[in-house]
Amino acid sequence: MRRPLYGWLVSEAVSLTGTRISMVALPWLVLTTTGSATRTGLVALAEMLPLVVLKVLGGPVIDRLGARRVAITCDLLSVVAVGAIPLLHESGWLPFPLFLLLVAVAGGLRGPGDAAKAALTPALVTEAGVPLERATGLHSTVERTASLLGAAAAGGLVALVGAADALVVDALSFGVSAAVLAWSTSTLARPAAAVVDQPPAAYATRLREGWSHLRGDRILLGIAIMVSLTNLLDLANAAVLVPVWAKATTGSAATVGLLFATFGGAAAIGAVCASAWADRLPRYRTYLLAFLICGAPRYVVLALDVPLWTVLAVCAASGFASGFINPILGAVMYERIPDALVGRVTSLSTAMGFALMPFGGLLGGLLVAGLGLSPALLITGAAYFAVTMLPAVDRRWREIDRRPAREPAAVSA
Incomplete structure:
Protein backbone atom coordinates (compact mmCIF):
# COMPACT_ATOMS: atom_id res chain seq x y z
CA MET A 1 0.00 0.00 0.00
CA ARG A 2 1.42 3.37 -1.01
CA ARG A 3 -0.74 5.71 1.06
CA PRO A 4 1.95 6.00 3.79
CA LEU A 5 4.63 6.90 1.22
CA TYR A 6 2.54 9.55 -0.52
CA GLY A 7 1.27 10.94 2.77
CA TRP A 8 4.84 11.22 4.04
CA LEU A 9 5.81 13.13 0.90
CA VAL A 10 2.85 15.52 1.26
CA SER A 11 3.67 16.03 4.94
CA GLU A 12 7.27 16.84 4.06
CA ALA A 13 6.22 19.23 1.30
CA VAL A 14 4.04 21.22 3.70
CA SER A 15 6.58 21.24 6.52
CA LEU A 16 9.56 22.14 4.30
CA THR A 17 7.66 24.97 2.63
CA GLY A 18 6.83 26.43 6.04
CA THR A 19 10.43 26.07 7.16
CA ARG A 20 11.68 27.96 4.11
CA ILE A 21 9.25 30.76 4.93
CA SER A 22 10.68 31.00 8.45
CA MET A 23 14.23 31.14 7.04
CA VAL A 24 13.29 34.47 5.45
CA ALA A 25 10.83 35.73 8.05
CA LEU A 26 12.94 35.21 11.19
CA PRO A 27 16.02 37.24 10.20
CA TRP A 28 13.81 39.89 8.60
CA LEU A 29 11.82 40.22 11.84
CA VAL A 30 15.03 40.75 13.81
CA LEU A 31 16.44 43.27 11.33
CA THR A 32 13.25 45.32 11.15
CA THR A 33 12.67 45.37 14.90
CA THR A 34 16.24 45.77 16.19
CA GLY A 35 18.29 46.90 13.18
CA SER A 36 21.13 44.76 14.52
CA ALA A 37 23.10 42.40 12.29
CA THR A 38 24.72 40.96 15.43
CA ARG A 39 21.37 39.96 16.87
CA THR A 40 20.38 38.50 13.54
CA GLY A 41 23.47 36.30 13.68
CA LEU A 42 22.64 35.28 17.24
CA VAL A 43 19.19 34.15 16.11
CA ALA A 44 20.73 31.98 13.38
CA LEU A 45 23.11 30.45 15.94
CA ALA A 46 20.28 29.91 18.44
CA GLU A 47 18.36 27.93 15.83
CA MET A 48 21.19 25.88 14.33
CA LEU A 49 23.07 24.83 17.47
CA PRO A 50 20.15 23.01 19.19
CA LEU A 51 19.12 21.56 15.82
CA VAL A 52 22.49 19.87 15.34
CA VAL A 53 22.92 18.80 18.99
CA LEU A 54 19.44 17.32 19.39
CA LYS A 55 19.62 15.66 15.99
CA VAL A 56 22.59 13.73 17.37
CA LEU A 57 21.07 13.04 20.77
CA GLY A 58 17.63 12.16 19.44
CA GLY A 59 18.70 9.03 17.55
CA PRO A 60 18.32 6.55 20.44
CA VAL A 61 14.92 8.04 21.31
CA ILE A 62 13.75 7.59 17.70
CA ASP A 63 14.81 3.94 17.67
CA ARG A 64 13.24 3.29 21.06
CA LEU A 65 9.88 5.08 20.71
CA GLY A 66 9.46 4.76 16.95
CA ALA A 67 10.14 7.28 14.20
CA ARG A 68 6.46 7.96 13.50
CA ARG A 69 5.66 8.90 17.09
CA VAL A 70 8.70 11.18 17.41
CA ALA A 71 8.03 12.92 14.07
CA ILE A 72 4.38 13.68 14.88
CA THR A 73 5.17 14.82 18.43
CA CYS A 74 7.92 17.19 17.29
CA ASP A 75 5.65 18.71 14.64
CA LEU A 76 2.86 19.31 17.17
CA LEU A 77 5.23 20.91 19.68
CA SER A 78 6.65 23.07 16.87
CA VAL A 79 3.18 24.54 16.33
CA VAL A 80 3.35 25.91 19.88
CA ALA A 81 6.99 27.03 19.79
CA VAL A 82 6.79 28.83 16.42
CA GLY A 83 3.25 30.12 16.94
CA ALA A 84 4.21 31.74 20.24
CA ILE A 85 6.62 34.10 18.47
CA PRO A 86 4.07 36.15 16.45
CA LEU A 87 1.53 35.91 19.29
CA LEU A 88 3.90 37.39 21.88
CA HIS A 89 5.33 39.87 19.36
CA GLU A 90 1.89 41.32 18.57
CA SER A 91 1.07 41.57 22.27
CA GLY A 92 4.35 43.35 23.05
CA TRP A 93 5.57 40.61 25.42
CA LEU A 94 8.53 39.32 23.44
CA PRO A 95 11.87 40.53 24.85
CA PHE A 96 14.89 39.44 22.86
CA PRO A 97 16.08 36.74 25.33
CA LEU A 98 12.64 35.08 25.19
CA PHE A 99 12.70 35.35 21.40
CA LEU A 100 16.07 33.56 21.34
CA LEU A 101 14.69 30.87 23.65
CA LEU A 102 11.67 30.21 21.43
CA VAL A 103 13.86 30.08 18.32
CA ALA A 104 16.18 27.62 20.10
CA VAL A 105 13.23 25.41 21.09
CA ALA A 106 11.92 25.46 17.52
CA GLY A 107 15.36 24.57 16.16
CA GLY A 108 15.78 21.85 18.78
CA LEU A 109 12.47 20.26 17.79
CA ARG A 110 13.40 20.31 14.10
CA GLY A 111 16.52 18.23 14.77
CA PRO A 112 14.90 14.99 16.00
CA GLY A 113 11.73 15.73 14.02
CA ASP A 114 13.56 15.82 10.68
CA ALA A 115 15.67 12.82 11.66
CA ALA A 116 12.57 10.82 12.59
CA LYS A 117 10.91 11.56 9.24
CA ALA A 118 14.07 10.40 7.46
CA ALA A 119 14.14 7.24 9.59
CA LEU A 120 10.66 6.33 8.33
CA THR A 121 12.03 5.75 4.82
CA PRO A 122 12.88 2.02 5.05
CA ALA A 123 9.46 1.15 6.48
CA LEU A 124 7.72 3.27 3.84
CA VAL A 125 9.67 1.58 1.05
CA THR A 126 8.83 -1.87 2.40
CA GLU A 127 5.14 -0.97 2.71
CA ALA A 128 4.94 0.56 -0.78
CA GLY A 129 7.06 -2.07 -2.49
CA VAL A 130 9.15 0.45 -4.45
CA PRO A 131 12.93 0.74 -4.97
CA LEU A 132 14.79 2.82 -2.41
CA GLU A 133 15.94 5.18 -5.17
CA ARG A 134 12.30 5.83 -6.05
CA ALA A 135 11.46 6.97 -2.52
CA THR A 136 14.65 8.99 -1.99
CA GLY A 137 14.28 10.53 -5.46
CA LEU A 138 10.71 11.60 -4.79
CA HIS A 139 11.71 13.04 -1.42
CA SER A 140 14.57 14.95 -3.02
CA THR A 141 12.12 16.32 -5.59
CA VAL A 142 9.76 17.44 -2.84
CA GLU A 143 12.60 19.01 -0.85
CA ARG A 144 14.00 20.98 -3.77
CA THR A 145 10.58 22.08 -5.01
CA ALA A 146 9.51 23.16 -1.53
CA SER A 147 12.74 25.11 -1.12
CA LEU A 148 12.17 26.89 -4.41
CA LEU A 149 8.49 27.68 -3.86
CA GLY A 150 8.88 28.37 -0.14
CA ALA A 151 11.61 30.94 -0.68
CA ALA A 152 9.57 32.64 -3.41
CA ALA A 153 6.41 32.62 -1.28
CA ALA A 154 8.30 33.96 1.72
CA GLY A 155 9.29 37.18 0.00
CA GLY A 156 5.74 37.95 -1.06
CA LEU A 157 4.24 36.88 2.25
CA VAL A 158 6.61 38.98 4.34
CA ALA A 159 5.95 41.98 2.11
CA LEU A 160 2.18 41.43 2.29
CA VAL A 161 1.51 40.64 5.96
CA GLY A 162 4.84 41.29 7.70
CA ALA A 163 7.52 38.96 9.04
CA ALA A 164 5.73 38.15 12.31
CA ASP A 165 2.47 37.11 10.67
CA ALA A 166 4.39 35.09 8.08
CA LEU A 167 5.57 32.91 10.97
CA VAL A 168 1.93 32.02 11.63
CA VAL A 169 1.97 30.22 8.28
CA ASP A 170 5.08 28.31 9.38
CA ALA A 171 3.40 27.29 12.64
CA LEU A 172 0.27 26.11 10.82
CA SER A 173 2.38 24.13 8.37
CA PHE A 174 3.70 22.00 11.23
CA GLY A 175 0.15 21.26 12.35
CA VAL A 176 -0.93 20.26 8.84
CA SER A 177 2.23 18.17 8.46
CA ALA A 178 1.52 16.28 11.71
CA ALA A 179 -2.11 15.66 10.74
CA VAL A 180 -1.25 14.33 7.28
CA LEU A 181 1.54 12.13 8.62
CA ALA A 182 -0.65 10.74 11.43
CA TRP A 183 -3.49 9.91 9.04
CA SER A 184 -1.45 8.45 6.20
CA THR A 185 0.85 6.28 8.32
CA SER A 186 -1.75 4.98 10.80
CA THR A 187 -1.47 1.49 9.29
CA LEU A 188 2.30 1.56 8.88
CA ALA A 189 4.02 -1.38 10.50
CA ARG A 190 6.78 -0.73 12.99
CA PRO A 191 10.20 -2.37 12.60
CA ALA A 192 10.47 -5.58 14.55
CA ALA A 193 13.38 -4.19 16.56
CA ALA A 194 11.16 -1.41 17.87
CA VAL A 195 8.49 -3.69 19.29
CA VAL A 196 10.47 -6.67 20.63
CA ASP A 197 10.08 -6.86 24.39
CA GLN A 198 13.66 -6.40 25.59
CA PRO A 199 15.10 -4.50 28.55
CA PRO A 200 16.13 -1.07 27.24
CA ALA A 201 19.86 -0.52 27.03
CA ALA A 202 21.35 2.54 28.66
CA TYR A 203 20.94 5.70 26.60
CA ALA A 204 24.70 6.23 26.26
Whole structure:
Protein backbone atom coordinates (compact mmCIF):
# COMPACT_ATOMS: atom_id res chain seq x y z
CA MET A 1 0.00 0.00 0.00
CA ARG A 2 1.42 3.37 -1.01
CA ARG A 3 -0.74 5.71 1.06
CA PRO A 4 1.95 6.00 3.79
CA LEU A 5 4.63 6.90 1.22
CA TYR A 6 2.54 9.55 -0.52
CA GLY A 7 1.27 10.94 2.77
CA TRP A 8 4.84 11.22 4.04
CA LEU A 9 5.81 13.13 0.90
CA VAL A 10 2.85 15.52 1.26
CA SER A 11 3.67 16.03 4.94
CA GLU A 12 7.27 16.84 4.06
CA ALA A 13 6.22 19.23 1.30
CA VAL A 14 4.04 21.22 3.70
CA SER A 15 6.58 21.24 6.52
CA LEU A 16 9.56 22.14 4.30
CA THR A 17 7.66 24.97 2.63
CA GLY A 18 6.83 26.43 6.04
CA THR A 19 10.43 26.07 7.16
CA ARG A 20 11.68 27.96 4.11
CA ILE A 21 9.25 30.76 4.93
CA SER A 22 10.68 31.00 8.45
CA MET A 23 14.23 31.14 7.04
CA VAL A 24 13.29 34.47 5.45
CA ALA A 25 10.83 35.73 8.05
CA LEU A 26 12.94 35.21 11.19
CA PRO A 27 16.02 37.24 10.20
CA TRP A 28 13.81 39.89 8.60
CA LEU A 29 11.82 40.22 11.84
CA VAL A 30 15.03 40.75 13.81
CA LEU A 31 16.44 43.27 11.33
CA THR A 32 13.25 45.32 11.15
CA THR A 33 12.67 45.37 14.90
CA THR A 34 16.24 45.77 16.19
CA GLY A 35 18.29 46.90 13.18
CA SER A 36 21.13 44.76 14.52
CA ALA A 37 23.10 42.40 12.29
CA THR A 38 24.72 40.96 15.43
CA ARG A 39 21.37 39.96 16.87
CA THR A 40 20.38 38.50 13.54
CA GLY A 41 23.47 36.30 13.68
CA LEU A 42 22.64 35.28 17.24
CA VAL A 43 19.19 34.15 16.11
CA ALA A 44 20.73 31.98 13.38
CA LEU A 45 23.11 30.45 15.94
CA ALA A 46 20.28 29.91 18.44
CA GLU A 47 18.36 27.93 15.83
CA MET A 48 21.19 25.88 14.33
CA LEU A 49 23.07 24.83 17.47
CA PRO A 50 20.15 23.01 19.19
CA LEU A 51 19.12 21.56 15.82
CA VAL A 52 22.49 19.87 15.34
CA VAL A 53 22.92 18.80 18.99
CA LEU A 54 19.44 17.32 19.39
CA LYS A 55 19.62 15.66 15.99
CA VAL A 56 22.59 13.73 17.37
CA LEU A 57 21.07 13.04 20.77
CA GLY A 58 17.63 12.16 19.44
CA GLY A 59 18.70 9.03 17.55
CA PRO A 60 18.32 6.55 20.44
CA VAL A 61 14.92 8.04 21.31
CA ILE A 62 13.75 7.59 17.70
CA ASP A 63 14.81 3.94 17.67
CA ARG A 64 13.24 3.29 21.06
CA LEU A 65 9.88 5.08 20.71
CA GLY A 66 9.46 4.76 16.95
CA ALA A 67 10.14 7.28 14.20
CA ARG A 68 6.46 7.96 13.50
CA ARG A 69 5.66 8.90 17.09
CA VAL A 70 8.70 11.18 17.41
CA ALA A 71 8.03 12.92 14.07
CA ILE A 72 4.38 13.68 14.88
CA THR A 73 5.17 14.82 18.43
CA CYS A 74 7.92 17.19 17.29
CA ASP A 75 5.65 18.71 14.64
CA LEU A 76 2.86 19.31 17.17
CA LEU A 77 5.23 20.91 19.68
CA SER A 78 6.65 23.07 16.87
CA VAL A 79 3.18 24.54 16.33
CA VAL A 80 3.35 25.91 19.88
CA ALA A 81 6.99 27.03 19.79
CA VAL A 82 6.79 28.83 16.42
CA GLY A 83 3.25 30.12 16.94
CA ALA A 84 4.21 31.74 20.24
CA ILE A 85 6.62 34.10 18.47
CA PRO A 86 4.07 36.15 16.45
CA LEU A 87 1.53 35.91 19.29
CA LEU A 88 3.90 37.39 21.88
CA HIS A 89 5.33 39.87 19.36
CA GLU A 90 1.89 41.32 18.57
CA SER A 91 1.07 41.57 22.27
CA GLY A 92 4.35 43.35 23.05
CA TRP A 93 5.57 40.61 25.42
CA LEU A 94 8.53 39.32 23.44
CA PRO A 95 11.87 40.53 24.85
CA PHE A 96 14.89 39.44 22.86
CA PRO A 97 16.08 36.74 25.33
CA LEU A 98 12.64 35.08 25.19
CA PHE A 99 12.70 35.35 21.40
CA LEU A 100 16.07 33.56 21.34
CA LEU A 101 14.69 30.87 23.65
CA LEU A 102 11.67 30.21 21.43
CA VAL A 103 13.86 30.08 18.32
CA ALA A 104 16.18 27.62 20.10
CA VAL A 105 13.23 25.41 21.09
CA ALA A 106 11.92 25.46 17.52
CA GLY A 107 15.36 24.57 16.16
CA GLY A 108 15.78 21.85 18.78
CA LEU A 109 12.47 20.26 17.79
CA ARG A 110 13.40 20.31 14.10
CA GLY A 111 16.52 18.23 14.77
CA PRO A 112 14.90 14.99 16.00
CA GLY A 113 11.73 15.73 14.02
CA ASP A 114 13.56 15.82 10.68
CA ALA A 115 15.67 12.82 11.66
CA ALA A 116 12.57 10.82 12.59
CA LYS A 117 10.91 11.56 9.24
CA ALA A 118 14.07 10.40 7.46
CA ALA A 119 14.14 7.24 9.59
CA LEU A 120 10.66 6.33 8.33
CA THR A 121 12.03 5.75 4.82
CA PRO A 122 12.88 2.02 5.05
CA ALA A 123 9.46 1.15 6.48
CA LEU A 124 7.72 3.27 3.84
CA VAL A 125 9.67 1.58 1.05
CA THR A 126 8.83 -1.87 2.40
CA GLU A 127 5.14 -0.97 2.71
CA ALA A 128 4.94 0.56 -0.78
CA GLY A 129 7.06 -2.07 -2.49
CA VAL A 130 9.15 0.45 -4.45
CA PRO A 131 12.93 0.74 -4.97
CA LEU A 132 14.79 2.82 -2.41
CA GLU A 133 15.94 5.18 -5.17
CA ARG A 134 12.30 5.83 -6.05
CA ALA A 135 11.46 6.97 -2.52
CA THR A 136 14.65 8.99 -1.99
CA GLY A 137 14.28 10.53 -5.46
CA LEU A 138 10.71 11.60 -4.79
CA HIS A 139 11.71 13.04 -1.42
CA SER A 140 14.57 14.95 -3.02
CA THR A 141 12.12 16.32 -5.59
CA VAL A 142 9.76 17.44 -2.84
CA GLU A 143 12.60 19.01 -0.85
CA ARG A 144 14.00 20.98 -3.77
CA THR A 145 10.58 22.08 -5.01
CA ALA A 146 9.51 23.16 -1.53
CA SER A 147 12.74 25.11 -1.12
CA LEU A 148 12.17 26.89 -4.41
CA LEU A 149 8.49 27.68 -3.86
CA GLY A 150 8.88 28.37 -0.14
CA ALA A 151 11.61 30.94 -0.68
CA ALA A 152 9.57 32.64 -3.41
CA ALA A 153 6.41 32.62 -1.28
CA ALA A 154 8.30 33.96 1.72
CA GLY A 155 9.29 37.18 0.00
CA GLY A 156 5.74 37.95 -1.06
CA LEU A 157 4.24 36.88 2.25
CA VAL A 158 6.61 38.98 4.34
CA ALA A 159 5.95 41.98 2.11
CA LEU A 160 2.18 41.43 2.29
CA VAL A 161 1.51 40.64 5.96
CA GLY A 162 4.84 41.29 7.70
CA ALA A 163 7.52 38.96 9.04
CA ALA A 164 5.73 38.15 12.31
CA ASP A 165 2.47 37.11 10.67
CA ALA A 166 4.39 35.09 8.08
CA LEU A 167 5.57 32.91 10.97
CA VAL A 168 1.93 32.02 11.63
CA VAL A 169 1.97 30.22 8.28
CA ASP A 170 5.08 28.31 9.38
CA ALA A 171 3.40 27.29 12.64
CA LEU A 172 0.27 26.11 10.82
CA SER A 173 2.38 24.13 8.37
CA PHE A 174 3.70 22.00 11.23
CA GLY A 175 0.15 21.26 12.35
CA VAL A 176 -0.93 20.26 8.84
CA SER A 177 2.23 18.17 8.46
CA ALA A 178 1.52 16.28 11.71
CA ALA A 179 -2.11 15.66 10.74
CA VAL A 180 -1.25 14.33 7.28
CA LEU A 181 1.54 12.13 8.62
CA ALA A 182 -0.65 10.74 11.43
CA TRP A 183 -3.49 9.91 9.04
CA SER A 184 -1.45 8.45 6.20
CA THR A 185 0.85 6.28 8.32
CA SER A 186 -1.75 4.98 10.80
CA THR A 187 -1.47 1.49 9.29
CA LEU A 188 2.30 1.56 8.88
CA ALA A 189 4.02 -1.38 10.50
CA ARG A 190 6.78 -0.73 12.99
CA PRO A 191 10.20 -2.37 12.60
CA ALA A 192 10.47 -5.58 14.55
CA ALA A 193 13.38 -4.19 16.56
CA ALA A 194 11.16 -1.41 17.87
CA VAL A 195 8.49 -3.69 19.29
CA VAL A 196 10.47 -6.67 20.63
CA ASP A 197 10.08 -6.86 24.39
CA GLN A 198 13.66 -6.40 25.59
CA PRO A 199 15.10 -4.50 28.55
CA PRO A 200 16.13 -1.07 27.24
CA ALA A 201 19.86 -0.52 27.03
CA ALA A 202 21.35 2.54 28.66
CA TYR A 203 20.94 5.70 26.60
CA ALA A 204 24.70 6.23 26.26
CA THR A 205 25.12 2.63 25.13
CA ARG A 206 22.49 3.02 22.41
CA LEU A 207 24.04 6.28 21.25
CA ARG A 208 27.47 4.66 21.15
CA GLU A 209 26.09 1.75 19.10
CA GLY A 210 24.94 4.19 16.42
CA TRP A 211 28.30 5.93 16.30
CA SER A 212 30.18 2.60 16.23
CA HIS A 213 28.20 1.48 13.19
CA LEU A 214 28.71 4.78 11.38
CA ARG A 215 32.43 4.87 12.15
CA GLY A 216 32.90 1.21 11.23
CA ASP A 217 31.35 1.52 7.77
CA ARG A 218 33.83 3.29 5.50
CA ILE A 219 31.18 4.15 2.91
CA LEU A 220 28.69 5.60 5.41
CA LEU A 221 31.39 7.62 7.15
CA GLY A 222 32.77 8.79 3.80
CA ILE A 223 29.32 9.98 2.71
CA ALA A 224 28.81 11.85 5.98
CA ILE A 225 32.20 13.59 5.77
CA MET A 226 31.76 14.42 2.09
CA VAL A 227 28.30 15.93 2.67
CA SER A 228 29.63 17.95 5.61
CA LEU A 229 32.43 19.47 3.52
CA THR A 230 30.28 20.12 0.43
CA ASN A 231 27.64 21.80 2.61
CA LEU A 232 30.38 24.06 3.99
CA LEU A 233 31.50 25.01 0.48
CA ASP A 234 27.94 25.39 -0.82
CA LEU A 235 27.05 27.77 2.00
CA ALA A 236 30.21 29.82 1.37
CA ASN A 237 29.08 30.06 -2.25
CA ALA A 238 25.46 30.92 -1.50
CA ALA A 239 26.05 33.30 1.40
CA VAL A 240 29.08 35.20 0.11
CA LEU A 241 30.58 34.27 -3.25
CA VAL A 242 27.44 34.50 -5.41
CA PRO A 243 26.18 37.76 -3.83
CA VAL A 244 29.63 39.38 -4.21
CA TRP A 245 29.82 38.18 -7.83
CA ALA A 246 26.35 39.54 -8.60
CA LYS A 247 27.15 42.90 -7.05
CA ALA A 248 30.36 43.15 -9.08
CA THR A 249 28.85 42.06 -12.41
CA THR A 250 25.21 43.20 -12.59
CA GLY A 251 24.81 45.20 -9.39
CA SER A 252 21.42 43.57 -8.80
CA ALA A 253 20.21 41.19 -6.11
CA ALA A 254 17.76 39.83 -8.70
CA THR A 255 20.72 38.09 -10.35
CA VAL A 256 21.31 36.10 -7.17
CA GLY A 257 17.69 34.96 -7.16
CA LEU A 258 17.86 34.10 -10.86
CA LEU A 259 20.91 31.88 -10.37
CA PHE A 260 19.43 30.06 -7.38
CA ALA A 261 16.06 29.65 -9.08
CA THR A 262 17.71 28.23 -12.21
CA PHE A 263 19.78 25.77 -10.20
CA GLY A 264 16.89 24.81 -7.91
CA GLY A 265 14.38 24.33 -10.71
CA ALA A 266 16.78 22.17 -12.73
CA ALA A 267 17.62 20.18 -9.56
CA ALA A 268 13.94 19.43 -9.00
CA ILE A 269 13.64 18.15 -12.60
CA GLY A 270 16.77 16.05 -12.10
CA ALA A 271 15.37 14.55 -8.91
CA VAL A 272 12.15 13.60 -10.73
CA CYS A 273 14.21 11.84 -13.38
CA ALA A 274 16.28 10.14 -10.69
CA SER A 275 13.15 8.80 -9.00
CA ALA A 276 12.23 7.13 -12.29
CA TRP A 277 15.65 5.97 -13.54
CA ALA A 278 18.14 5.83 -10.65
CA ASP A 279 17.27 2.27 -9.62
CA ARG A 280 18.45 1.12 -13.08
CA LEU A 281 21.59 3.28 -13.33
CA PRO A 282 25.09 2.27 -12.15
CA ARG A 283 25.42 4.19 -8.90
CA TYR A 284 29.19 4.60 -8.82
CA ARG A 285 29.56 6.09 -12.30
CA THR A 286 26.40 8.17 -11.93
CA TYR A 287 27.73 9.63 -8.67
CA LEU A 288 31.06 10.60 -10.25
CA LEU A 289 29.50 12.05 -13.40
CA ALA A 290 26.89 14.01 -11.47
CA PHE A 291 29.48 15.63 -9.22
CA LEU A 292 31.78 16.35 -12.16
CA ILE A 293 28.95 18.36 -13.70
CA CYS A 294 27.41 19.98 -10.63
CA GLY A 295 30.53 20.64 -8.56
CA ALA A 296 33.53 22.66 -9.74
CA PRO A 297 32.02 24.05 -13.01
CA ARG A 298 29.65 26.32 -11.04
CA TYR A 299 32.57 28.00 -9.34
CA VAL A 300 34.86 28.17 -12.37
CA VAL A 301 32.26 29.84 -14.60
CA LEU A 302 31.70 32.58 -12.02
CA ALA A 303 35.45 33.22 -11.87
CA LEU A 304 35.63 33.77 -15.62
CA ASP A 305 34.44 36.80 -17.55
CA VAL A 306 31.58 35.14 -19.46
CA PRO A 307 28.08 36.31 -20.43
CA LEU A 308 25.23 35.80 -17.97
CA TRP A 309 23.49 33.29 -20.25
CA THR A 310 26.57 31.06 -20.04
CA VAL A 311 26.50 31.19 -16.26
CA LEU A 312 22.79 30.32 -16.27
CA ALA A 313 23.37 27.42 -18.69
CA VAL A 314 26.05 25.98 -16.41
CA CYS A 315 23.75 26.45 -13.39
CA ALA A 316 20.95 24.60 -15.19
CA ALA A 317 23.22 21.68 -16.13
CA SER A 318 24.69 21.59 -12.63
CA GLY A 319 21.27 21.64 -11.01
CA PHE A 320 19.95 18.82 -13.19
CA ALA A 321 22.98 16.65 -12.39
CA SER A 322 22.72 17.40 -8.66
CA GLY A 323 19.19 16.00 -8.67
CA PHE A 324 20.64 12.48 -9.04
CA ILE A 325 23.00 12.67 -6.07
CA ASN A 326 20.73 12.61 -3.00
CA PRO A 327 18.54 9.73 -4.27
CA ILE A 328 21.62 7.58 -4.83
CA LEU A 329 23.37 8.45 -1.57
CA GLY A 330 20.13 8.11 0.40
CA ALA A 331 19.48 4.64 -1.00
CA VAL A 332 23.04 3.54 -0.25
CA MET A 333 22.79 4.75 3.34
CA TYR A 334 19.50 3.04 4.12
CA GLU A 335 20.72 -0.23 2.61
CA ARG A 336 23.80 -0.23 4.85
CA ILE A 337 22.03 0.56 8.13
CA PRO A 338 20.30 -2.20 10.15
CA ASP A 339 16.65 -1.45 10.89
CA ALA A 340 17.32 -1.30 14.63
CA LEU A 341 19.90 1.49 14.13
CA VAL A 342 18.21 3.62 11.47
CA GLY A 343 17.27 6.45 13.83
CA ARG A 344 20.67 6.67 15.48
CA VAL A 345 22.85 6.39 12.39
CA THR A 346 20.78 8.72 10.19
CA SER A 347 20.62 11.27 13.02
CA LEU A 348 24.39 11.20 13.45
CA SER A 349 25.17 11.34 9.74
CA THR A 350 22.78 14.22 9.00
CA ALA A 351 24.05 16.10 12.05
CA MET A 352 27.56 15.77 10.65
CA GLY A 353 26.24 17.23 7.41
CA PHE A 354 24.94 20.30 9.25
CA ALA A 355 27.91 20.70 11.59
CA LEU A 356 30.14 22.89 9.39
CA MET A 357 27.41 24.96 7.76
CA PRO A 358 27.55 27.82 10.31
CA PHE A 359 31.17 28.41 9.22
CA GLY A 360 30.42 28.60 5.48
CA GLY A 361 29.76 32.32 5.41
CA LEU A 362 32.89 32.96 7.46
CA LEU A 363 35.00 30.87 5.07
CA GLY A 364 33.66 32.69 2.01
CA GLY A 365 34.21 36.09 3.59
CA LEU A 366 37.79 35.31 4.58
CA LEU A 367 38.66 33.99 1.12
CA VAL A 368 37.22 37.02 -0.70
CA ALA A 369 38.78 39.49 1.74
CA GLY A 370 42.18 37.82 1.61
CA LEU A 371 42.48 36.74 -2.03
CA GLY A 372 39.80 38.46 -4.07
CA LEU A 373 36.67 37.05 -5.68
CA SER A 374 38.09 35.10 -8.64
CA PRO A 375 40.83 33.28 -6.65
CA ALA A 376 38.28 32.54 -3.92
CA LEU A 377 35.91 30.97 -6.47
CA LEU A 378 38.67 28.89 -8.08
CA ILE A 379 40.01 27.66 -4.74
CA THR A 380 36.52 26.74 -3.55
CA GLY A 381 35.81 24.94 -6.82
CA ALA A 382 39.07 23.01 -6.57
CA ALA A 383 38.24 21.99 -3.01
CA TYR A 384 34.78 20.86 -4.15
CA PHE A 385 36.36 18.75 -6.90
CA ALA A 386 38.84 17.13 -4.50
CA VAL A 387 36.19 16.31 -1.88
CA THR A 388 33.67 14.81 -4.31
CA MET A 389 36.16 12.91 -6.50
CA LEU A 390 37.82 10.99 -3.66
CA PRO A 391 35.69 7.90 -4.50
CA ALA A 392 37.41 7.82 -7.90
CA VAL A 393 40.65 6.74 -6.19
CA ASP A 394 39.11 4.65 -3.40
CA ARG A 395 38.02 1.33 -4.88
CA ARG A 396 35.85 0.48 -1.90
CA TRP A 397 33.34 3.06 -3.10
CA ARG A 398 32.49 0.67 -5.94
CA GLU A 399 30.50 -1.24 -3.32
CA ILE A 400 27.68 1.27 -3.75
CA ASP A 401 26.79 -0.49 -7.03
CA ARG A 402 25.64 -3.52 -5.05
CA ARG A 403 21.91 -3.56 -4.46
CA PRO A 404 21.19 -6.15 -1.75
CA ALA A 405 17.66 -7.52 -1.58
CA ARG A 406 16.08 -5.89 1.44
CA GLU A 407 14.31 -8.37 3.67
CA PRO A 408 10.84 -7.27 4.79
CA ALA A 409 11.58 -6.28 8.39
CA ALA A 410 8.18 -5.11 9.53
CA VAL A 411 5.54 -6.67 11.75
CA SER A 412 2.10 -5.44 12.62
CA ALA A 413 2.20 -2.60 15.12
